[in-house]
Amino acid sequence: MSGAESFEQRTLSAGIVGDAIKQVTRNVPTGEPPSWPTNAELRVVGKDVPRMDALDKVTGRARYTFDVQLPGMLYARTLNSTVAHARIKSIDTSRAEQYPGVRAVHVLERLLMAAELRDPGEEAKEPYPIVRFTGQPIAAVAAISARAAEAALALIKVEYEVLPHVTELADAMKPDSPPVFPGPTEQRATAGGGGAAKGLPQKGNLRGPGKGGSRGDIERGFKEADVIVEGEYRTQVQTHTPLEPHGLVADWRGDELTLYASTQHVMSVRDEAAEIFKLPKEKIHAISDYTGGGFGAKYGVGNYGTLAIHLSRKAGAPVRLVLDRREEHVSVGNRPASLQRLKIGAKRDGSLTAVELHSFGTGGVAAGAGVGSCHHNMYVCPNVSIEHYDVFTNAGPCAAFRGPGQTQGIFAFEQAIDAVADRLGLDPLLMRDKIDTRDADDVRARAAERRIGAEKIGWARRRAPGSDTGSIKRGVGMAQSMWPYIVNSYTTCEIRVAGDGTVEAFCGTQDIGTGTRTVFAQVVAEELGLEAEDIKVHVGDSRFPPGPPSGGSRVTSSLTPAARNAAHAAARDIAARVAPLLNAKAEDLEFRNGHIEVRGDSKSSLGFFEALRRAGIETIVHRADRRDDYEGYARKAGELNISPHAIGGVQFAEVCVDTQTGVVKVERVVAVHDCGRPINPKLVESQILGGVVQGVSYALYEDRRLDAATGVQLNANIDQYKIVGSRETPRIDVHLIELLGGQSSTDARGVAEPANVATAAAVANAFFNATGKRIYTLPMTPANVLAALRSE
Incomplete structure (x- = not known):
């Protein structure tokens, strides 16, 4: 919190609405609007307002990057490496440059998204970037048509000096494996996060260990254990596969650059372009009208944008x-x-004594392939030892992906917790009641979620593991999710009210399909007593006030308090000007049902638009920044503020396993989640539905397959790369908890990550309940399932 701000103590409500509401005292910045009551008492917030952009999307009016058409626009295609590891000896672009219709050719000077040598002298200086994976972008051609650009690419001659390569994690871990990098590497965080801890040792392709989260005495913890469970878990590479692929339209005119991008953060597109091309930020205009899916990989300009x-x-x-x-x-x-490689010790009552993890992750040529924070901060355990290694391979770089790290980690950890419960003869739910005690408010929410989910899935009818008879076996399992509650510091909203009654809301965030426009409008409308459709929302433009990236489940938590505070300031300004017309004090005026009225006297009122006209208002403009949460933060990391609280959820899965064919079918998922105050429950439900579908797809189908001999991805399409379809989608029941925290003027949080991270683990635990066998390897293909069923 800023020392320049003044504060006042307020009593606010906190807890689960309808279950355990309490009154708490908070230090609230002066000028914050009064706290809202529960959603049931609000008119617009907490209601299922239809998406404001739905009609534009279904009619085709919504403009995506592919739809951008500019006068004289050229079409570009990229030339990509055909080998997995090589030095480029020469590149001859002369024939491509002379091809009819070609207007420009460029060879990439620097590769983004990859780790870089700590000491560049470890590698001989080369005129071109070293090729480290098949498909690495090398050059691009711009022509008057995409066909001409594609034809010109075939005329570029690249001479390679091919080097040894390795594509599989297990092979890359071997001491005699071909090194992807000739020396130690670093990778700084870029747009969208990522990166890796500095200065870690590196030997061959293994970088690490990183030991974040370790505490206590692990040897003593295992000596105190009554039961010890060990397992080795493997998860696969999953590619993002958004409906709209990455794309950018660049328009460089004079000393100004306009960028139309499919992105999760227009500000990062502007900032990365400014850094690479040494341009002032004010000379770059980044625009993202609509984005057709991102899931974590669409930040910055990228190699293609460069x-x-x-x-x-x-x-x-x-x-x-x-x-x-x-x-x-x-x-x-x-x-x-x-x-x-996970090892857990516990006492007979279920309390944990030790958690030991050795993890190895490969993000190809990139670092930062961790497995999340669940092992050390999800449950109470005094002794934790974590060692994580990045393993470099000659494969494309990793990027953030809906619950980065946490999804892989929870697949293993929540299975191991279930395994401990099974060894102890405990109900997995009761086991979690025992160990889930880290934060009182979060604990109450997750306990309620477990209880509600158990009732809805029919947990009481759950049979003993493997007791289902016949070749078709059914089972039920659950897993818990956790994701940090994140607030983006640099978030500002602007509200403009014109004399004709037009209300406009501006923020430089973007709507990637999550409904940000609608949520923005609902918050402003609630404060001004209007309907959501009365608010014209403007997002997706770097010229607007700065907004948060669409990643880390942080947009709603960052945007809505700033939006409400700006709207509240506008309302108080209007009230001061309208009060004389109603012979009242400004503080006695309320904005309700399209009117401005005297509190307690609905007859003393004016219609909103009439009031503006009679008050002689031309334009009112108010801005508000996202202020710190009232309780502050556990830690700050740049623009990220991490709350001591978390976003939780519990998912239950019901599966059917054909033990003869190895086919697994997820028949039903019950997802019970909290995200603070749900601003639009239908949009929250939509996020959870999408997260569950994506999680089922990860659990059962998705798997990048590389040819070890060439590094070529064999299923780089949407045919052989299997993704869950409508026939494979289970019945999904969503239940939301309204959880007030007394943290901000809206108490809203995000939900995208926790909607996904627990799905695969819940399916895996249901598989165990059905078959009595653990599945340690994803995806649950027939081959992996049959191998698990044959195991002892």
């Missing part, structure tokens, strides 16, 4: 570069694979 900008500058014309499906799979990010 190429498009270079081409635009060279050609003196706008250039559109949109990746094809193969490039989308190969070069712009993925969820890393992991190998987790």
Whole structure:
């Protein structure tokens, strides 16, 4: 909190609405609006307002990056490496430059998203970036048509000096494995996060160990244990596969650059372009009207965007570069694979005495392939030992992916917790009641979620593991999710009210399909006594006040308090001007049902639009920043503020296993979640539905397959790369908990990550309940399932 601010003590409500509400005292910044009552008492917030952009999307009016058409626009295609590891001896672009219709060719000077040598002298200086994975972007061509650009690519001659390569995690871990990098590496965090701890040792392809989260005496913890469970868990590489591939239109005119991007953060597109091209930020205008899915990989300009900008500058014309499906799979990010060796000790009553983890993750040529924080901060355990290694391979780089790290970690950890419960003869729910005691408010929410989910799935009818007879076996399992409650510091909202009654809301965030426009409108409308459709929302533009990235489940928690505070300031300004017309004090005026009225006297009122006209208002403009949570934060990391509280959820899965064919079918999922105050329950439910579907897809189907001999991805498409479809989607029941925290003027949080992270673990625990066998390897393909069923 800023020392320049003044504060006042307020009594606020906190707890689960309808269950355990209490009164708490908070130090609230002066000028904050009064706390809202529960959603049931509000008119717009907490209601299922339809998406404001739904009509534009279903009619095709919504403009995505692919839809951008500019006068004289050129079309670009990229040339990608055909080998997995090599030095580029020469590149001859002369024939491509002379091809009819070609206007510019550019060779990439620096590769983004990859780790870099700590000491560049470890590698001989080369004129071109070292190729470290098949599909690595090398150059690009801009032409008057995509067909001409594609034809010109075939004329570029690249001479390689091929080097040994390795594509599989297990092989890369061997001491004699071909090194991806010739020396120790570093990778700083970029747009979207990522990166890795500095200065860790590196030997061959193993970088680490990182020991974050370790505490206590692990040897003593295991000596105190009555039962010890060990397991080795493997998760696969999952690619993002959004409906809309990565793409950018660059328009460099004079000394100004306009970028139309499919992105999760317009500000990072602007900032990364400014850094790479040495331009002042005010000279760059980044725009994202609509984005067709991101899931964590769409930050910054990327290698493809960098190429498009270079081409635009060279050609003196706008250039559109949109990746094809193969490039989308190969070069712009993925969820890393992991190998987790996990050992847990516990006493007879279920309390944990020790958690020991050795994990190895591969993000290809990138670092930061961790397995989340669940092992050390999800449950109470005095003794924790964590060692994590990044394992470099000659494969495309990892990127954030909906619950980065945590999804892999919880698949292993929540199975291990269930295994401990099974060894002790405890109900897995009762086991978690015993160990889930880290934070009182969060604990009450998760306990309620476990109880509600158990009732809805029919947990009491759950049979003993493996007791179902016949070749078709059914089972029920559960797993718990946890994700940090994050607030983005640099979030500002602006509200403009015109004399004709037009209300506009501005923020430089973006709507990637989550409903940000609608939530923004609801908050402003609630404060001004209007309907959501009365508010014109403007997002997706770097010229607007700064907004949060769409990642880490932070948009709603960051945006809505700033939006409400700006709207509240506008309302108080209007009230001061309208009060004389109603012979009242400004503080006695309320904004309700499209009117401004005297509190307690609905007859003394004016319609909102009439009041503005009679008060002679032309334009009112108010801005508000996102202020710190009333209780402050556990820690701050740059623009990120991490709350001592978390976002939780519990998911129950019911599965059917055909023990003859190895086919697993998820028949039902019950997802019970909290996200603070749900601003729009239908949108929250939509996020959870999407998270469950994505989690089922990860658990059963998705798996990047590389040819070890060439490094080529064999299923870089949406045919052989299997994704859950409508026939494989289970019945999904969503239940939301309204959880007030007394933290901000809206008490809203996000939900995207926790909606996904526990799904695979819940399915795996249900598999154990059905078969009596553990599944340690994802995805649950027939081959992996049959192997698990044959295990002892």
